Amino acid sequence: MSIDLPRGDTAWNHLTGYDHKALAGIVDTVIVMAYDEHWQGGPEAGSVSGLAWTEEGIKQYLSYGIPRSKLMLGIPFYVREWQLDADGKPVASRAVYMKEVPKLIAERGAKGTLDRESGQMKYTYQKDGSTYVFWAETEQTVKQRIELAKTYDLAGIAAWRLGYESADLWTTLLRLK
Incomplete structure (x- = not known):
């Protein structure tokens, strides 16, 4: 039996109803959902799962x-595309499947720069007078997440959600096993 639990934050963990240690004593596997660092309706645009934020969650x-033998790292196979106002505040957002990111970049002519804080490529483009931004989840960031799981000797990884990834990602994952 497994349980998925949100990554959490030390600022509000004490407010939740989760007794992590007790739950771990009952289940075979605990999957930390290391995504939704920035979420739909949240106060700021940002990565779904920055790499440093993910590592902090493991710790x-x-x-x-x-x-460690019970802990699995949940990784996202999606990104969040943010529409920003003139002050850079989020107006709206939508989830984009990881497999659709290359098409989004090409169709919108999105320009990417490395965002050192998240460890991801941050893409920006303009459409209909609005600025849009997203942090890409790629084969490379998935590899980095797998390396985090290996570094901390975790039980493995889990993904949200199957079907959001490109088929060729599975070849990469099998090679890393």
């Missing part, structure tokens, strides 16, 4: 007393 879960 948090290990500090809860969850054995």
Whole structure:
């Protein structure tokens, strides 16, 4: 039996109803949902799952007393595209499947720069007088997430959600096994 739990934040973990250690004693696997760092309706645009934020989440879960042999890293196979106002604040957002990101970049002529904070490529484009931005989840960032799971000797990875990825990603994942 497994359980998926949100990555959480030390600022509000004490407000949740989760007793991480007790839950880990009951289940076979705990999957930390290391995504939704920035979420639809949130106060700022940002990556769904920055790499440093993900690593901090792993450390948090290990500090809860969850054995490495039970802990799996949940990774996103999607990104969030943000529409921004003139002040750079989010007006709206939508989820975009990872497999659709290359097409979005090509169709919109999105320009990418490395965002050191997230460890991802941040893309920006203009459409109908609005600025749009998203942080790309790619084969490379998936590899980096797998390396985090290996570095911390976790039980493995899980993904949200199957079908959002490109078929060729599975070849890469099998090679990394």
